[in-house]
Amino acid sequence: MIRKRHLAFLLAALLAGTQTRAAAADEDAERMTEEARKVATSLLQQIGGELKKEHDISGPLRSVIVCKYTAPEVSSSVSRKSGAAVKRVSLKVRNPVLGMADAWEQKVLLDFERRFTRGEKPEAIDHADVVTETQGRYFRYMKAIPVTPLCVGCHGPMDAMTEGTKAQIAGEYPHDKAVGYSVGQIRGAVSYKKPL
Numbered sequence: 001m002i003r004k005r006h007l008a009f010l011l012a013a014l015l016a017g018t019q020t021r022a023a024a025a026d027e028d029a030e031r032m033t034e035e036a037r038k039v040a041t042s043l044l045q046q047i048g049g050e051l052k053k054e055h056d057i058s059g060p061l062r063s064v065i066v067c068k069y070t071a072p073e074v075s076s077s078v079s080r081k082s083g084a085a086v087k088r089v090s091l092k093v094r095n096p097v098l099g100m101a102d103a104w105e106q107k108v109l110l111d112f113e114r115r116f117t118r119g120e121k122p123e124a125i126d127h128a129d130v131v132t133e134t135q136g137r138y139f140r141y142m143k144a145i146p147v148t149p150l151c152v153g154c155h156g157p158m159d160a161m162t163e164g165t166k167a168q169i170a171g172e173y174p175h176d177k178a179v180g181y182s183v184g185q186i187r188g189a190v191s192y193k194k195p196l
């Protein structure tokens with residue numbers, strides 16, 4: 001009799017323990033997602049701010065250079081500060097060295113496209129997951145980047161871009177695929193990857 005009660009107690013304690021651990025893991029995931037969301041938003045704000053500043057001062061031609069040098073610099077600095085690898089990726093890249101999506105990122109980007117087609121707002125589309133790779137376990141997060149009116153001067157349909165910008169981009173990026181976007185579409189995503 002005593003043994004039975006003992007067992008029931010033990011089981012209840014075990015169950016409670018599992019639930020607490022599950023709740024703690026959920027809380028951890030929520031906290032990491034919040035942190036990643038903050039870092040991704042800050043990256044976009046910083047790049048957007050630099051771009052707008054340069055655009056207002058010297059027009060679209062110089063801004064191509066801002067994109068070329070400032071965006072990777074901001075990404076490195078944000079990565080250093082956050083302890084995560086943070087960058088911008090896309091299914092149609094301008095710079096294949098920095099912007100090419102890996103297999104996981106491609107899958108998520110395709111899913112973002114599906115969610116967008118089903119009517120979700122690009123500003124609100126993101127995704128987080130814990131992924132096991134050959135090098136270890138990672139917390140991975142992606143946030144969609146919407147196309148705003150500023151972007152189409154360099155990523156828009158051909159008739160939205162000046163001859164000068166087209167020539168400059170063709171010179172710097174002979175394999176450019178990052179054109180043909182309209183305002184409100186998804187240009188790519190911020191990708192955040194932190195070792196666990």
Ligand code: HEC
Nearest residue numbers: 063064067068088090093094095099150151154178187188
């Ligand atoms: C003045 C031209 C210009 C404007 C305006 C511009 N971009 Fe870009 N964008 C570039 C260039 C150049 C690169 C390649 C940067 C590099 O070499 O890493 C780039 C790269 C990117 C990338 C990285 C992936 C890739 O294709 O290589 C993303 C994402 C991106 N731009 C999004 C945007 C968004 C969103 C906007 C509007 C808020 C925007 N860009 C406005 C020129 C521009």
